[in-house]
Amino acid sequence: xxxxxxxxxxxxxxxxxxxxxxxxxxxxxxxxxxxxxxxxxxxxxxxxxxxxxxxxxxxxxxxxxxxxxxxxxxxxxxxxxxxxxxxxxxxxxxxxxxxxxxxxxxxxxxxxxxxxxxxxxxxxxxxxxxxxxxxxxxxxxxxxxxxxxxxxxxxxxxxxxxxxxxxxxxxxxxxxxxxxxxxxxxxxxxxxxxxxxxxxxxxxxxxxxxxxxxxxxxxxxxxxxxxxxxxxxxxxxx
Amino acid sequence: xxxxxxxxxxxxxxxxxxxxxxxxxxxxxxxxxxxxxxxxxxxxxxxxxxxxxxxxxxxxxxxxxxxxxxxxxxxxxxxxxxxxxxxxxxxxxxxxxxxxxxxxxxxxxxxxxxxxxxxxxxxxxxxxxxxxxxxxxxxxxxxxxxxxxxxxxxxxxxxxxxxxxxxxxxxxxxxxxxxxxxxxxxxxxxxxxxxxxxxxxxxxxxxxxxxxxxxxxxxxxxxxxxxxxxxxxxxxxxxxxxxxxxxxxxxxxxxxxxxxxxxxxxxxxxxxxxxxxxxxxxxxxxxxxxxxxxxxxxxxxxxxxxxxxxxxxxxxxxxxxxxxxxxxxxxxxxxxxxxxxxxxxxxxxxxxxxxxxxxxxxxxxxxxxxxxxxxxxxxxxxxxxxxxxxxxxxxxxxxxxxxxx
Numbered sequence: 349x350x351x352x353x354x355x356x357x358x359x360x361x362x363x364x365x366x367x368x369x370x371x372x373x374x375x376x377x378x379x380x381x382x383x384x385x386x387x388x389x390x391x392x393x394x395x396x397x398x399x400x401x402x403x404x405x406x407x408x409x410x411x412x413x414x415x416x417x418x419x420x421x422x423x424x425x426x427x428x429x430x431x432x433x434x435x436x437x438x439x440x441x442x443x444x445x446x447x448x449x450x451x452x453x454x455x456x457x458x459x460x461x462x463x464x465x466x467x468x469x470x471x472x473x474x475x476x477x478x479x480x481x482x483x484x485x486x487x488x489x490x491x492x493x494x495x496x497x498x499x500x501x502x503x504x505x506x507x508x509x510x511x512x513x514x515x516x517x518x519x520x521x522x523x524x525x526x527x528x529x530x531x532x533x534x535x536x537x538x539x540x541x542x543x544x545x546x547x548x549x550x551x552x553x554x555x556x557x558x559x560x561x562x563x564x565x566x567x568x569x570x571x572x573x574x575x576x577x578x579x580x581x582x583x584x585x586x
Numbered sequence: 587x588x589x590x591x592x593x594x595x596x597x598x599x600x601x602x603x604x605x606x607x608x609x610x611x612x613x614x615x616x617x618x619x620x621x622x623x624x625x626x627x628x629x630x631x632x633x634x635x636x637x638x639x640x641x642x643x644x645x646x647x648x649x650x651x652x653x654x655x656x657x658x659x660x661x662x663x664x665x666x667x668x669x670x671x672x673x674x675x676x677x678x679x680x681x682x683x684x685x686x687x688x689x690x691x692x693x694x695x696x697x698x699x700x701x702x703x704x705x706x707x708x709x710x711x712x713x714x715x716x717x718x719x720x721x722x723x724x725x726x727x728x729x730x731x732x733x734x735x736x737x738x739x740x741x742x743x744x745x746x747x748x749x750x751x752x753x754x755x756x757x758x759x760x761x762x763x764x765x766x767x768x769x770x771x772x773x774x775x776x777x778x779x780x781x782x783x784x785x786x787x788x789x790x791x792x793x794x795x796x797x798x799x800x801x802x803x804x805x806x807x808x809x810x811x812x813x814x815x816x817x818x819x820x821x822x823x824x825x826x827x828x829x830x831x832x833x834x835x836x837x838x839x840x841x842x843x844x845x846x847x848x849x850x851x852x853x854x855x856x857x858x859x860x861x862x863x864x865x866x867x868x869x870x871x872x873x874x875x876x877x878x879x880x881x882x883x884x885x886x887x888x889x890x891x892x893x894x895x896x897x898x899x900x901x902x903x904x905x906x907x908x909x910x911x912x913x914x915x916x917x918x919x920x921x922x923x924x925x926x927x928x929x930x931x932x933x934x935x936x937x938x939x940x941x942x943x944x945x946x947x948x949x950x951x952x953x954x955x956x957x958x959x960x961x962x963x964x965x966x967x968x969x970x971x972x973x974x975x976x977x978x979x980x981x982x983x984x985x986x987x988x989x990x991x
Contacts, residue, residue, distance in 0.1 A: 390925060393923075393924050393925040394927070396925055396926050417954075417955025418955060418956045418990035418991065419952055419955055419956065419990060420955070428740070428777070429780065430804070431780055431782075432804060438725065439700065443703070443705075443840060444703070444782060444802040444803065444810040444812065444840075445804065445808070445810050445840065446804050446806065446807050446809050446810050446842060450844040451844065452844065452845055453922070453926060454844070573687070573688040573689075575688035575737045577740060578737055579743070580691070580737045580743045580745075581737070583700070583735070584683070584691050584735065
């Protein structure tokens with residue numbers, strides 16, 4: 349009987365793709381400007397704290413400029429499709445860099461920062477419901493559509509209360525090893541709506557290593573020209 | 587023109603209208619200490635160098651933004667201690683920039699142009715003073731230039747520059763008399779098939795007209811590659827060889843692991859560089875002019891002329907910033923501690939023709955987010971007769987401190 353009820357509830361739930369699409373926009377909108385503080389924690393080391401101003405348009409275009417501390421000010425990353433560039437203010441130079449690497453010396457990859465969308469790269473399957481971090485959640489399994497993405501498989505927990513706020517994501521390699529996990533919390537009002545404001549990525553390769561992104565300001569539906577996401581704009585500076 | 591621009595800049599800073607952003611201020615201290623040597627380029631110390639030459643600098647930099655407008659000014663006061671005890675002021679940058687939305691940006695004044703994808707060498711660049719051939723990591727001074735960036739669409743951009751500079755290497759205790767160049771240049775860049783493609787044209791007074799091509803692409807993972815090449819007619823090194831076409835090419839790769847580790851390699855080919863025979867002729871010329879400068883049988887004006895010719899020839903490896911030979915390799919490695927406070931670095935330029943090596947290990951320390959200290963050593967190694975060992979410098983120690991507000 350209880351199995352039958354569970355099956356009925358699952359049948360009534362939104363399909364997996366719809367859940368992931370809603371969850372993709374839970375933190376940042378389609379076109380967004382934001383200010384974020386990144387704290388990189390390493391056991392036995394002083395925290396590294398960097399503040400950044402970010403611009404995002406769709407899932408393909410992103411630009412992040414470091415604003416503090418002063419020694420890192422002006423450094424900027426640009427992502428446009430499969431292309432990533434880095435601006436080095438000390439050399440006044442834009443250099444093209446590989447796309448698959450960690451961002452800012454922390455535990456997020458460039459893809460985690462700039463893409464923030466899973467539906468484009470993964471095929472989702474709804475596994476059921478499960479409580480996670482004290483919240484009732486949909487549990488989904490996402491499989492990579494191709495080998496160009498950073499992770500082969502993602503387990504994803506999204507709140508069932510209609511907010512579709514993601515609560516946790518676990519990232520696995522092709523060999524099935526859990527590589528990293530992301531916790532999303534501290535729901536608060538930013539940019540006129542409620543959303544998770546803190547994203548914390550932990551690394552299975554190093555106990556105690558953690559990188560936290562704390563959003564300080566967000567403006568959804570900002571008007572951003574495509575020409576902002578070009579190497580010329582990087583050279584021009586903010 | 588320069589004074590007017592600086593005056594406008596200072597007035598703008600003093601005026602600081604409402605809506606201005608917080609000014610970014612940088613105080614710097616640099617000490618470039620060299621141990622000199624008597625080599626074939628400095629026989630009997632004809633260059634007049636002291637055993638140690640010290641360049642002591644105090645620097646100031648200001649960046650102020652008002653909406654779409656920006657002013658940047660950076661310079662230093664240098665006290666030379668050694669053969670020439672003198673103090674002089676140098677501007678590294680002083681420019682005004684204004685952006686008309688995302689599609690058009692104008693910039694005028696002394697500025698870094700960073701023309702080309704190459705790291706240590708930029709074959710398409712005739713707009714800026716050359717990088718220091720013995721330490722490519724030192725901050726470069728800019729050129730007096732007017733620059734216009736036009737971005738009609740996200741996949742295409744056009745940069746037009748008119749610049750005046752002197753192609754002499756800075757940061758060395760030698761006097762290098764580089765040519766004054768007045769160059770106009772255009773760079774059309776495209777993003778096609780996930781590849782940066784740029785076509786370059788440049789020409790003007792004091793520099794050859796050139797056609798260039800610049801490519802950059804990520805290879806996936808953490809590696810990206812670049813290729814920058816140019817062709818022009820007539821040599822820039824002596825002898826002039828006016829009717830011959832020459833090529834320069836820089837090809838390299840960059841491995842970047844977040845911001846904690848980087849490794850770059852770059853190969854440079856300069857088809858007008860000297861082969862073994864030409865290098866032998868260059869050395870013979872040094873020997874002959876030296877002998878003439880010392881010959882008591884010659885009248886004093888002839889000896890002075892020979893001495894001047896010797897000095898010009900001795901400065902040749904440093905005046906273009908490219909070296910004299912055809913094949914070079916540049917390698918650079920950096921690694922930061924996990925809290926980003928310490929950074930180790932090593933750079934090397936290897937002359938593939940003669941095995942000479944300019945090696946620059948360095949250590950950086952940032953105890954706070956607004957304070958950085960950098961210490962680089964410069965060591966010249968290789969066979970006695972190799973290009974880098976001919977330099978009248980045995981070693982160097984370069985200390986830089988920056989305090990940022």
